[in-house]
Amino acid sequence: MNAPPPPPPPPTDTTTRAQSQSQASVFRLLTWNATIPVEIRLARDSLPQETTQQRGGDDGEHEEEEDGLPRDEQPVADSSCWLRGRHWSLDMIQLWTIINSHPVSSSRHQHHQHEPTQHRGTPSSTGSPLRLILHLKPRQPQPASIPPPAAPPPPPATPLSNSIETCRIAFISLLKEADYIRWGNTRRITGLRRADLEGAWEGVVDHNYETHARFTSKIVPLPLPAPPVPVAQQAGKGKGDSSSSSATTPTPTPTPAKTTTTTPPHPAENLGTALPAESCYAVRSIPLKLYLPDNAPEVQDIVNPLNANGEPTTLISFLRQALPLLFPVPAPDRDTDTDDPTRDPAYALATPVLYGVVVPPEAAVAWLAACVCAPDGWLRIGVVLA
Amino acid sequence: MSQNSPTESERSAAAEEALRAYKKLPDNKVVIRFKSVGSAPIMKQNFFKITASHKFQAVVQFLRKELRWKPTDPLFTYINSSFAPAPDDSVAALFKVTRGNLFHT
Numbered sequence: 211m212n213a214p215p216p217p218p219p220p221p222t223d224t225t226t227r228a229q230s231q232s233q234a235s236v237f238r239l240l241t242w243n244a245t246i247p248v249e250i251r252l253a254r255d256s257l258p259q260e261t262t263q264q265r266g267g268d269d270g271e272h273e274e275e276e277d278g279l280p281r282d283e284q285p286v287a288d289s290s291c292w293l294r295g296r297h298w299s300l301d302m303i304q305l306w307t308i309i310n311s312h313p314v315s316s317s318r319h320q321h322h323q324h325e326p327t328q329h330r331g332t333p334s335s336t337g338s339p340l341r342l343i344l345h346l347k348p349r350q351p352q353p354a355s356i357p358p359p360a361a362p363p364p365p366p367a368t369p370l371s372n373s374i375e376t377c378r379i380a381f382i383s384l385l386k387e388a389d390y391i392r393w394g395n396t397r398r399i400t401g402l403r404r405a406d407l408e409g410a411w412e413g414v415v416d417h418n419y420e421t422h423a424r425f426t427s428k429i430v431p432l433p434l435p436a437p438p439v440p441v442a443q444q445a446g447k448g449k450g451d452s453s454s455s456s457a458t459t460p461t462p463t464p465t466p467a468k469t470t471t472t473t474p475p476h477p478a479e480n481l482g483t484a485l486p487a488e489s490c491y492a493v494r495s496i497p498l499k500l501y502l503p504d505n506a507p508e509v510q511d512i513v514n515p516l517n518a519n520g521e522p523t524t525l526i527s528f529l530r531q532a533l534p535l536l537f538p539v540p541a542p543d544r545d546t547d548t549d550d551p552t553r554d555p556a557y558a559l560a561t562p563v564l565y566g567v568v569v570p571p572e573a574a575v576a577w578l579a580a581c582v583c584a585p586d587g588w589l590r591i592g593v594v595l596a
Numbered sequence: 597m598s599q600n601s602p603t604e605s606e607r608s609a610a611a612e613e614a615l616r617a618y619k620k621l622p623d624n625k626v627v628i629r630f631k632s633v634g635s636a637p638i639m640k641q642n643f644f645k646i647t648a649s650h651k652f653q654a655v656v657q658f659l660r661k662e663l664r665w666k667p668t669d670p671l672f673t674y675i676n677s678s679f680a681p682a683p684d685d686s687v688a689a690l691f692k693v694t695r696g697n698l699f700h701t
Contacts, residue, residue, distance in 0.1 A: 510686075
């Protein structure tokens with residue numbers, strides 16, 4: 211009997227690390243430069259009443275000219291809109307003013323009264339990308355080209371000021387929280403040089419990838435290859451769907467996600483081999499948040515990078531654990547055909563979206579967190595209903 | 597399309613029903629432990645139960661009330677002396693971050 215050919219020699223650690231670093235840089239840069247089309251619709255009843263009345267009274271040309279928005283528009287918290295202003299209150303009045311002061315939208319009412327407001331192109335009239343306006347725009351004196359809001363904005367839900375300094379502190383706190391979730395402590399962040407830590411914030415403000423990458427390369431783990439699954443576990447594994455064989459795959463229960471008090475095992479406990487410290491599969495858990503539509507509370511859960519079998523945790527296995535009602539395990543005797551042939555059967559009821567792109571169900575969560583996480587180190591996935 | 601395949605309207609209804617279930621906030625409570633750091637006054641009682649669906653802002657407000665501090669007095673809160681959560685973080689999520697242990701503030 212012929213012996214099987216010997217496997218090719220594994221690449222050296224240096225080569226693997228360099229390849230992973232290159233791969234991570236490519237995806238992080240793509241994510242950094244990515245733009246998504248945003249359509250914002252403001253309902254008249256979402257604005258403060260005095261604003262509408264005051265504007266209507268002051269401006270004899272009245273309402274259709276001042277906004278051009280249809281009366282029955284859905285508010286921003288539409289189920290199809292998963293983009294949310296995080297931790298900084300989205301100043302609706304200011305945003306509304308900025309959008310309407312844009313040349314595209316200001317000439318819009320000449321064409322059609324009931325067209326939704328559209329903002330095309332990244333630069334706004336203030337020269338800042340729109341995403342920075344959404345997240346970081348402080349309440350400060352505005353340029354002359356932007357008319358001031360007619361009424362003070364509604365009070366924020368939390369008494370946070372929206373100064374740049376407050377945003378910076380909140381951003382650094384998010385970095386630390388993500389690091390705490392990854393490693394169980396914040397030693398990596400607190401051990402950074404001050405310039406590197408500040409570079410994370412300065413890079414976002416200046417939209418400078420190089421500055422931000424100095425921080426990312428030291429904190430966010432690399433997408434090193436997943437550790438090999440032990441042979442014994444491979445033999446014991448069934449032939450079914452790999453995601454359904456995961457230990458993290460839940461039994462669908464009719465209860466929403468609830469607080470657990472059990473401590474899940476460390477992902478590397480079941481592996482016989484030690485993982486490199488900078489591997490995305492060596493972390494304790496992955497900082498991840500799921501955003502549901504229609505103002506449902508965000509979902510945050512502990513996500514181990516590897517399941518009990520030592521395989522990378524896939525997105526669908528995590529979704530079935532965290533949101534079993536929206537991502538049920540398809541019944542084996544039920545035909546999984548859908549009306550839409552392009553829709554994945556695993557996403558029959560809802561679809562996870564990352565930067566406007568549907569994420570494949572078999573994507574490894576650890577890889578996503580290492581390569582396409584947000585600038586604050588969190589992996590934020592929106593869920594869109596079918 | 598197969599006869600067993602759910603229609604688009606059935607899927608939509610099921611998705612809406614699932615979303616309604618996730619909108620319901622949990623009513624369970626978690627135990628938190630306050631630990632004074634620096635010049636913060638020492639509290640007589642350190643362990644409290646708080647509803648998990650509350651925002652962290654509620655914890656801060658409760659702490660101010662316990663300490664009888666004015667709203668303008670500076671108060672810094674940290675989880676396990678590691679990071680300062682955002683006021684709109686849910687207590688349940690922070691409880692999970694600490695992996696079921698008491699989280700210190």
